[in-house]
Amino acid sequence: MTEETTLSIVQGRRTWRAVDLSLESDLFDNCDWTDSEAVTASLAASLGDRSEAFGIVGSLSAYAPRSAIRCNGDEEPATLLLGTGLLLAPGERMLVPRAGCVVSHERGAVVVEHEEANGPLWSVWWGLDTPAPVGSTLMQGDELGTVHADRGDDGIGPLVQVQTLRRAPHLDDLDRRFARPSEREHPELLPGDLFDLIGERPPILFSKHLTGPAVVALRDQRLARSQRAYYTRPPRLVRGRGVWFYDEDGFAYLDSINNVTHVGHSEPRVVATAERQMRKLNTNSRFNYEGIATYAQRLVATLPAPLEVVFFVCTGSEANDLALRISRQVTGREDIVVLDGAYHGNTTAVMGVSPNRYKGTGGRGRPATTHEVPIPDVYRGIYTSEDPDPGASYGAEAAAIMARLVAQGTPPAAFITESLMGTAGNIVLPQGFLPAAFAAARAAGAVCISDEVQVGVGRMGTHFWGFQINGVIPDIVTMGKPLGNGHPMAAVVTTREIADAFDDGVKYFNTFAGNPVSCAIGTTVLDIVESDGLQAHALDVGTYLLDALRDLKDRHELIGDVRGHGLYMGVELVRDRGTKEPATTEAKHLSELMKDNGILTYPTGVHDNVLKIKPPMVFGRAEADLYITVLDDLLVRHPHG
Numbered sequence: 014m015t016e017e018t019t020l021s022i023v024q025g026r027r028t029w030r031a032v033d034l035s036l037e038s039d040l041f042d043n044c045d046w047t048d049s050e051a052v053t054a055s056l057a058a059s060l061g062d063r064s065e066a067f068g069i070v071g072s073l074s075a076y077a078p079r080s081a082i083r084c085n086g087d088e089e090p091a092t093l094l095l096g097t098g099l100l101l102a103p104g105e106r107m108l109v110p111r112a113g114c115v116v117s118h119e120r121g122a123v124v125v126e127h128e129e130a131n132g133p134l135w136s137v138w139w140g141l142d143t144p145a146p147v148g149s150t151l152m153q154g155d156e157l158g159t160v161h162a163d164r165g166d167d168g169i170g171p172l173v174q175v176q177t178l179r180r181a182p183h184l185d186d187l188d189r190r191f192a193r194p195s196e197r198e199h200p201e202l203l204p205g206d207l208f209d210l211i212g213e214r215p216p217i218l219f220s221k222h223l224t225g226p227a228v229v230a231l232r233d234q235r236l237a238r239s240q241r242a243y244y245t246r247p248p249r250l251v252r253g254r255g256v257w258f259y260d261e262d263g264f265a266y267l268d269s270i271n272n273v274t275h276v277g278h279s280e281p282r283v284v285a286t287a288e289r290q291m292r293k294l295n296t297n298s299r300f301n302y303e304g305i306a307t308y309a310q311r312l313v314a315t316l317p318a319p320l321e322v323v324f325f326v327c328t329g330s331e332a333n334d335l336a337l338r339i340s341r342q343v344t345g346r347e348d349i350v351v352l353d354g355a356y357h358g359n360t361t362a363v364m365g366v367s368p369n370r371y372k373g374t375g376g377r378g379r380p381a382t383t384h385e386v387p388i389p390d391v392y393r394g395i396y397t398s399e400d401p402d403p404g405a406s407y408g409a410e411a412a413a414i415m416a417r418l419v420a421q422g423t424p425p426a427a428f429i430t431e432s433l434m435g436t437a438g439n440i441v442l443p444q445g446f447l448p449a450a451f452a453a454a455r456a457a458g459a460v461c462i463s464d465e466v467q468v469g470v471g472r473m474g475t476h477f478w479g480f481q482i483n484g485v486i487p488d489i490v491t492m493g494k495p496l497g498n499g500h501p502m503a504a505v506v507t508t509r510e511i512a513d514a515f516d517d518g519v520k521y522f523n524t525f526a527g528n529p530v531s532c533a534i535g536t537t538v539l540d541i542v543e544s545d546g547l548q549a550h551a552l553d554v555g556t557y558l559l560d561a562l563r564d565l566k567d568r569h570e571l572i573g574d575v576r577g578h579g580l581y582m583g584v585e586l587v588r589d590r591g592t593k594e595p596a597t598t599e600a601k602h603l604s605e606l607m608k609d610n611g612i613l614t615y616p617t618g619v620h621d622n623v624l625k626i627k628p629p630m631v632f633g634r635a636e637a638d639l640y641i642t643v644l645d646d647l648l649v650r651h652p653h654g
C-alpha cells in the first residue's frame with residue numbers, strides 16, 4: 014500500500030490507495046494466504062473498513078490467493094488479476110466513468126458499450142449488485158450498480174473487477190478473470206483495464222520492483238561474475254515459507270536444496286525471536302550477556318565428550334579456517350590431509366584444502382602442504398561397492414598418506430573431512446572408512462576435524478551429527494549453515510585441552526560472531542528441531558524418498574546411482590551405466606526443467622552431475638511424492654536428459 018490519490022468512480026468517495034496483492038506484499042507477512050479468514054483480517058488491518066480510502070489493484074498483478082505450483086505449457090497457472098480490482102465496502106454505489114449503454118448481465122458480469130471516436134469500447138464489470146438494467150443509457154457519473162457484499166472464497170472481496178475490450182465480449186470472456194504470466198508477452202491479446210475508460214493510468218499502479226530478467230541484468234552489471242546465480246532463467250523470488258519459495262508472479266517452487274533454512278523458510282518462531290532480541294540488545298561477544306553462555310551450553314549438550322569448548326564464528330569457511338589455524342598452532346605442523354573432491358570454504362586457507370576448487374576450473378593447483386586421500390566414493394572411486402571392504406581399502410589409503418608424511422618428516426597437523434561429502438557429490442562414506450582414517454591420523458599425531466557444515470543438526474535422522482553415523486569422535490567439529498536458519502552463524506567446538514593449547518595470548522575476536530541476536534536465533538533453531546521432532550522426521554521422510562528414488566533408478570537409465578542418509582541425498586546422472594560417463598549437461602538441463610515445473614534442485618559434485626537433495630527439514634512425504642512425480646515425468650519425456 015503506497016500513496017493516495019483521487020478518482021471519482023464511487024459515490025461520495027475520491028481517495029484510494031494502490032494495493033499490492035502479490036506475495037511480495039507486506040499483507041502476507043504474518044498471514045496464510047490460503048486461509049480466507051486470515052486474508053480478510055490482514056486486509057482489514059491494512060485498509061480499515063474501506064470507508065476512508067478504497068483500494069485499487071493493478072491489472073496483470075499477481076494475486077496471492079491464486080498462487081500455485083509452476084508447471085510447463087498449458088498447465089501454467091493463471092495467477093494474475095486480469096483487469097483492475099477495486100476493493101470497496103459492500104453496498105457502495107459504483108459510477109460509470111464514461112457514458113455508455115448496458116448491453117448484458119450474463120455470468121455475473123455487467124457489460125457496457127461505450128461509443129468512442131475510434132470505434133466502440135466495451136467495459137465488463139464483475140462484483141456488482143442491482144446493476145442498471147440492460148438497455149439503459151448511462152451518462153458519465155451515473156450509477157452502474159452497488160458493490161456486492163460477497164467476499165468470495167478467497168477472503169479478498171468485496172472486489173469489483175473491471176476489464177475493457179475493443180470487441181463485443183464473448184461468453185468465454187466473461188469467465189476470464191485471471192491471466193497466465195506468459196500471456197503478458199502478448200498484451201495485444203489481453204483485455205484492458207479501468208483506466209482505458211478513465212484516460213490516464215496512475216503511475217503508482219505500476220510495480221516499482223524490478224522483474225526477474227531486470228534483476229539478472231543489474232546483477233550482471235554490479236556483482237562480481239564469480240558470484241554465480243543458479244539457473245539460466247532464474248525466477249525472481251519474493252517470499253519463502255516452509256519448504257516453498259514463491260516468485261513475483263505467484264508461482265510456487267518446492268525447495269529441495271536449502272539445508273540452510275533448516276527449520277523452514279521464514280519460520281515464524283525464528284523471526285519472532287530475532288525481532289524480540291533485536292529490540293532489546295545486540296552487541297559483540299566481548300560484552301557479558303546470558304545468551305552466549307547458554308547457547309554454547311546448548312550446543313555442547315548435543316555433542317559427545319570431550320567436545321566441550323565453543324568458538325563462535327559467522328560462516329562455515331571461518332569455522333574451517335579457524336580449525337586449521339588451531340590444528341597448526343597446537344601441533345606446530347603445517348601439513349593437512351584432505352579428501353579429494355572436498356570443499357571446505359572460501360578463505361585463502363580453506364581454499365587450499367578444497368580440491369574441489371583448487372583442482373576445478375580456474376584452480377591454482379594443490380598447495381605443497383595439502384595431501385589428498387582418494388575420494389571415498391563407492392560408485393566411481395578407486396574402490397567401489399564391488400570391493401569386499403571399500404571402507405577398509407580407503408582407510409588404508411589414508412593410513413599410507415599419513416605414514417608417508419611422517420616418514421618424510423612433515424607429519425600432518427590435521428585430517429579434515431566431512432562426514433558425508435556435500436559439494437563432492439553427496440557421497441556417503443563407506444562403513445569403516447572414518448574409524449580407520451581417524452586412527453591413522455591420530456597415530457601420526459594429527460588433529461581430526463569433522464566438517465559438519467552441510468549435514469549436522471539432526472539431518473542425518475539417525476543421529477544429530479554426521480560423524481556419529483560413522484562411529485567416530487573428532488577432536489574439532491566445525492558447523493555452520495543450519496545453525497541460524499539463514500542468519501549467518503557458525504561455530505567451532507573442540508576439547509578443553511586443544512582450546513587451552515591454542516590460547517597463547519593472541520586474542521581471537523570476531524565482531525559479529527556469537528552476538529545476542531545470533532545466540533537467540535541459534536537457541537530457537539535447536540528448540541524447534543527438538544520440539545517438532547525434526548530429526549525423527551528427517552529419518553522417516555529421508556528413508557521414504559531414498560526408496561522412491563531407488564525405484565526411479567530401476568526405471569530410468571540416466572540415473573546411475575542414488576545414495577543418501579536422512580534428508581541428504583544425491584541422484585547421480587550418467588550417459589552410460591557401463592562407462593559411468595557423467596551426464597553433466599543433462600543434469601543442468603534437467604534442473605532447469607525441474608525448476609520450470611516448480612521444483613528447485615541443482616547439480617553438484619566433482620562432475621556437476623549429481624542432483625542434490627537437502628531440503629528444509631520440514632519437507633514431508635507429500636513433497637517427496639511431488640519431487641518423484643515431476644522427476645519421473647521429466648525423465649519419461651527426456652530419457653536422455
Ligand code: PMP
Nearest residue numbers: 328329330356357358435466493
Ligand atoms: N564446509 C562445507 C562442507 C561446505 O559445504 C561449505 C559451504 N558450502 C563450507 C564449509 C563453507 O561454508 P560458508 O559458505 O558458510 O563459508
